[in-house]
Amino acid sequence: MRIVFKMALAAALFLGCGPMPDDGRKLVTDEALDTPLRGVTEAERAAFFAGDATFDAMYRPVDGLGPLYIRGSCASCHEEATNGPGVVEKMAAVYDDGITPKPVDFPYGRSVRPYVTAGATTPVEPGPDLKVTQRVGLPILGRGYLEAIRDDEIERVEALQSERARRGESQVTGRINRVTRHSQANPDDPTHHLQFGDSGLVGRFGAKARVATLDDFAADALQGDMGMTSPLRPEELPNPDGLTDDLHPGIDVDLDTVNALATYVRLVEIPQRQEPDPAAVQLFSDIGCAECHVPSLHTRADYPIGALADIDAPVYTDLLLHEMGTALSDGLEDEDARSTEWRTAPLIGLRFLRAYMHDSRAQTIDEAIRAHQSEGSEANASVDRYLSLSAEERQRLTDFVGSL
Ligand code: HEC
Ligand code: HEC
Numbered sequence: 001m002r003i004v005f006k007m008a009l010a011a012a013l014f015l016g017c018g019p020m021p022d023d024g025r026k027l028v029t030d031e032a033l034d035t036p037l038r039g040v041t042e043a044e045r046a047a048f049f050a051g052d053a054t055f056d057a058m059y060r061p062v063d064g065l066g067p068l069y070i071r072g073s074c075a076s077c078h079e080e081a082t083n084g085p086g087v088v089e090k091m092a093a094v095y096d097d098g099i100t101p102k103p104v105d106f107p108y109g110r111s112v113r114p115y116v117t118a119g120a121t122t123p124v125e126p127g128p129d130l131k132v133t134q135r136v137g138l139p140i141l142g143r144g145y146l147e148a149i150r151d152d153e154i155e156r157v158e159a160l161q162s163e164r165a166r167r168g169e170s171q172v173t174g175r176i177n178r179v180t181r182h183s184q185a186n187p188d189d190p191t192h193h194l195q196f197g198d199s200g201l202v203g204r205f206g207a208k209a210r211v212a213t214l215d216d217f218a219a220d221a222l223q224g225d226m227g228m229t230s231p232l233r234p235e236e237l238p239n240p241d242g243l244t245d246d247l248h249p250g251i252d253v254d255l256d257t258v259n260a261l262a263t264y265v266r267l268v269e270i271p272q273r274q275e276p277d278p279a280a281v282q283l284f285s286d287i288g289c290a291e292c293h294v295p296s297l298h299t300r301a302d303y304p305i306g307a308l309a310d311i312d313a314p315v316y317t318d319l320l321l322h323e324m325g326t327a328l329s330d331g332l333e334d335e336d337a338r339s340t341e342w343r344t345a346p347l348i349g350l351r352f353l354r355a356y357m358h359d360s361r362a363q364t365i366d367e368a369i370r371a372h373q374s375e376g377s378e379a380n381a382s383v384d385r386y387l388s389l390s391a392e393e394r395q396r397l398t399d400f401v402g403s404l
Contacts, residue, residue: 051264064252077137092331174320
């Protein structure tokens with residue numbers, strides 16, 4: 001764990017590099033957010049705190065930051081394991097409808113990478129005529145539960161929704177984002193045994209469920225958001241200056257660092273929930289929120305973190321993609337997901353979020369629910385039912401959602 005302390009020290013020394021865009025909101029809470037899972041072993045507890053330090057560490061150019069990057073640490077977009085303040089801006093080329101993607105090549109990717117170091121001079125910035133949307137750094141609370149859920153549970157819910165839709169009982173028809181692994185094989189990951197290029201995997205992570213596992217996500221975030229290469233993603237992303245390396249020659253962080261980050265994310269607990277109001281639980285189900293925000297799904301018996309194995313995980317998501325309507329479209333296709341499709345957001349730790357929805361467009365839970373409604377959204381009927389509740393019932397429902 002020596003490397004972790006070295007990086008924590010680096011964090012203290014790194015003075016940042018000018019103003020960085022964020023959602024402008026401060027986190028106001030006295031409660032500890034990122035706590036380890038209840039019931040973990042001593043070794044897991046130690047791994048949690050070591051990984052937490054790596055997650056907070058601010059990388060410097062000499063550590064391999066860049067040549068292009070968005071932020072220097074994981075925590076700058078996932079402060080205290082919740083959402084933001086850092087955001088990623090995404091670029092898309094769309095036809096006049098503002099929704100349908102145009103076949104335009106993005107040689108440097110879809111993410112705006114505004115900061116340069118290590119000799120780079122040209123950031124990746126949106127050109128004219130592009131649609132620019134924002135994705136806030138998602139909360140990482142309880143994400144180990146999401147990884148532990150059995151594939152066949154998610155397949156079961158997908159089949160159930162399609163059966164109910166076929167019988168005309170519902171408009172909700174989620175589908176799995178079948179994704180490909182873009183990271184190299186990870187010999188030290190006890191959770192999965194995947195190779196580079198393995199496909200047909202059940203996507204779970206990211207606002208469009210574009211990644212299947214947390215080690216793949218950690219390696220992707222290091223490379224894409226920070227310009228930090230690792231054995232899982234050994235190459236710098238293409239950039240306008242054609243640079244293939246930075247001030248840290250070769251691969252920037254080792255496999256232990258990637259796994260420390262993935263392990264930390266796996267071990268972050270779902271914040272303690274209050275005893276639910278039974279009437280609100282009933283409403284949540286009656287008006288169809290629970291069709292997508294499935295209260296619990298069963299986990300794998302062989303998941304290596306014992307506290308997460310073979311349990312009903314209270315995640316309030318089906319991990320499926322849903323058509324969410326024109327108003328939410330971003331013109332982007334992530335793996336198999338379309339412009340208007342989004343993964344059902346897990347309702348976890350909502351009282352700690354600064355704002356709601358993938359781009360933080362909603363300031364309150366009521367606004368978040370209303371934002372589910374636009375042309376073509378599978379959630380339209382559910383929002384109609386919400387709007388026809390009495391003001392008092394709506395309050396009970398949003399209080400309950402906010403307590404999750
Ligand atoms: C510049 C901001 C930024 C930085 C830095 C960043 N992230 Fe993220 N993170 C995001 C955004 C935006 C998303 C949503 C991405 C998407 O929809 O594909 C995300 C999503 C995630 C998720 C998936 C959560 C979910 O609910 O599916 C995990 C896990 C994650 N990040 C971990 C990390 C780790 C580990 C690091 C550091 C190596 C990191 N992130 C660095 C912005 C950031
Ligand atoms: C058709 C599936 C579907 C239904 C029905 C549905 N949701 Fe959602 N919900 C989603 C998706 C997908 C997102 C993520 C959208 C985004 O990020 O832009 C979401 C996001 C949310 C969020 C924001 C969470 C966050 O992390 O920002 C809240 C709150 C929420 N839903 C509550 C509800 C409530 C309450 C109901 C019932 C009135 C409901 N939802 C019905 C699919 C659904």
